[in-house]
Amino acid sequence: MNSKSYTLDGIGEVVVRKHHQARRITIKLRPGEPPRVVIPQLMAFDRGFQFAVEKRDWIADHLPQMDAALKSTIYDEERPFSTRYHMVRFRRCQTRCVQAVKADGGYEMRFPADTDFSSAQVQRQIRMFLTELLRHEAKVYLPDRVAKLAAAHGFRYNQLNVKNVHTRWGSCSARNNINLNICLMTLPEYLSDFVILHELCHTVHKNHGPQFHALLDSLVGGNEKRLDKELNKYKIQI
Ligand SMILES: [Zn+2]
Known part of the structure; x- marks a missing residue:
């Protein structure tokens, strides 16, 4: 026996x-899973539980964050995912392993009948698929779109990179390399255009000074503030 359950x-x-590699006691918290105390092989289980008792306040403080992370991101049969071009549905059926198939102009991810969608592992599998789908769509769509908007407004940039980062929609380097987030493919086109124009304006003005805002605002019909607010309602996360 390698693990033992207690009630705290x-x-x-x-x-x-x-765990054979553990040198000391540690507590691990993960979304959707009970707190786990990892102890060295030769230590008694009860000593591990005693440690959890001592750390009860710390666990109680941090557990709600884990649950919040899980709640905001769960995908299941009732909650499909939409990119700008595809709907992805999740379904349990008679299959032995997880598969993604094209269906109804979108995709269907099929899971074995006994799949528990609340499990962290299932959510990870879903997220991996969605990431690849967004990356693929972004690589097909963004290079043309950026080139078109740059040409329309007379901007010149160096390289375009498509990235998966959780902190920002885009960035523009000192050498005018533009980086765009794959999550742009979850936005309506006018908002992803707004992000692209923001980065293109940085090829002219490197900071967010008055001249930068004047330029960007003029390119979006005086709607910069409103578009910024709208953009803030979307998450940069899958
Ligand atoms: Zn900026």
């Missing part, structure tokens, strides 16, 4: 697990 007052299930 005010927390619920806590799992104590022995």
Whole structure:
């Protein structure tokens, strides 16, 4: 036996697990899973649980963040995912392994009948597929779109890179290399154009000074502030 479950007052299930590489006791929290205490192979399970008892306040503080992370990002049969071009549905059916197939002009990810969509592993599999789909769409769509907008407004840029980062929609380097987030493919086109124009304006003005804003605002019909607000409602995350 390598792990043992306990019940901790005010927390619920806590799992104590022995690990051959563990040198000391640690607690691990992951979305959708009970807190896990990892202990060295030769330590008694009860000692691991005692550690969780001592750290109860810390666990109670951090567990809600984990649950919040899970709640905001769960995909299941009722909650499909949309890119600008495809709807991705998730379905349980008679299949042995997870597969993604084209269906109804979009995609269907099929899971074995006993799949639990609340499991962190299933959500990871879904997210990996969605990331690849967005990356593919972004690589097909963004180079043309950026070239077109640059030509229409007389901007010149060096390289375009498509990235998956969680902090920003785009950036523009000192050498005028433009980086754009694959999550632009989850936005309506006018908002992704707004991000692209923002970065193209940085090829002329490197900071966010008055001249930068005047230029950008003139390119979006005086709607910069409104578009900024709209953009803030979208998450840069899958
Ligand atoms: Zn900027």
